[in-house]
Amino acid sequence: MAIHPTRNIGLKVLSLAMATTLWFIVAREEMSEAIFRAPVEFVNIPPSLEIAGDPPSQVQIRIRTSSTIMRKIWETGLVARIDMRLVRPGTRLIALNADNFDLPFGCQVIRINPTGFDIAIEERDSRSVAVSPRLEGRVAEGFEIVSLNASPARVLVEGPQSRVRRLSSVTTEAVSVEGLVTSLSQRVALVVPDPSCRLPEENSAQLDITIIEKQEYRTLMDVPVETVPGSKQVTVSPTTVQIRVQGPISKLRYLRSEEIRARIDVATLASGQHELAPHIVFSNYADNIFKVLEIQPEKIKVAVR
Numbered sequence: 001m002a003i004h005p006t007r008n009i010g011l012k013v014l015s016l017a018m019a020t021t022l023w024f025i026v027a028r029e030e031m032s033e034a035i036f037r038a039p040v041e042f043v044n045i046p047p048s049l050e051i052a053g054d055p056p057s058q059v060q061i062r063i064r065t066s067s068t069i070m071r072k073i074w075e076t077g078l079v080a081r082i083d084m085r086l087v088r089p090g091t092r093l094i095a096l097n098a099d100n101f102d103l104p105f106g107c108q109v110i111r112i113n114p115t116g117f118d119i120a121i122e123e124r125d126s127r128s129v130a131v132s133p134r135l136e137g138r139v140a141e142g143f144e145i146v147s148l149n150a151s152p153a154r155v156l157v158e159g160p161q162s163r164v165r166r167l168s169s170v171t172t173e174a175v176s177v178e179g180l181v182t183s184l185s186q187r188v189a190l191v192v193p194d195p196s197c198r199l200p201e202e203n204s205a206q207l208d209i210t211i212i213e214k215q216e217y218r219t220l221m222d223v224p225v226e227t228v229p230g231s232k233q234v235t236v237s238p239t240t241v242q243i244r245v246q247g248p249i250s251k252l253r254y255l256r257s258e259e260i261r262a263r264i265d266v267a268t269l270a271s272g273q274h275e276l277a278p279h280i281v282f283s284n285y286a287d288n289i290f291k292v293l294e295i296q297p298e299k300i301k302v303a304v305r
Helices: 009-028 067-076 161-166
Strands: 032-045 047-053 058-066 079-083 090-093 108-113 116-132 145-153 154-160 169-172 184-191 205-211 215-228 234-237 238-247 260-265 272-277 279-282 291-296 301-302
Touching: 032 067, 047 154, 047 161, 058 067, 058 079, 116 161, 154 161, 215 234, 238 260, 260 301
Parallel strands: 032 079, 116 169, 215 260
Antiparallel strands: 032 058, 047 116, 058 108, 090 116, 116 154, 145 205, 169 184, 184 205, 215 238, 234 301, 238 291, 260 279, 272 301
16 A cells, blocks of 8 residues: 555644644643552453452552643543453563553653552352341340341352352341341342452342240149030040140230130030040130140040930
């Protein structure tokens, strides 16, 4: 292809004139020096690789230039860009020079600190880890947490291979249970303890906390045995039983034997002798408040005439 030095000669002369004029303006201006803190930005990282460890987040660069250009740099700031296009796994030395900064024409770099640093490059990895709920505070006096579940119970994390393999769990954001007397269910954010790793899919979980009043055990004597339907043609032995009950402290302490019945259904029984297990009924309370742990005797003798 032929080269024509005279092509667009007018534009070339104009560009040269403008550059020369700019050089004279800069040369005549008062020069100044300043130190800038430039954030470090890694660009063009291969998708299969990760930066492990903690490389510096910023570097210092000291430059000399005209006052006009210096003011523009203060307005826009500087960034140290590291091109990772050709890196390979392993420990690599990153050397810094003026080419890493997008400096305007007319700037002179006096010093960069540090002039370089090591970074570890690793293959990207992922694995499933457990979700660990994090609670703050205490439930109200006399209450307790009986179950604590996160959904999903496990999530996928990814990042540098060595960091991912050390992770055993992620946590939820802190949830306060201070003074609670009822169960709690809410959506919470997930927190990865290692900043080198991240959550590519789930970043929150449903946390379900079951809170109940503390339970107590009590044995009640002489609980009456009754037949249903009532009939003079039926006799039972014994006529009372002993039961061991579990329930909320505030209700169990006031429970009396007279409020309980050991009920036997005799509606379909034929004449003769039978042995049946009684069904315990709490007359003044919902059946699910108390849990019957033991009945003595376990079976009642029933005679149907």
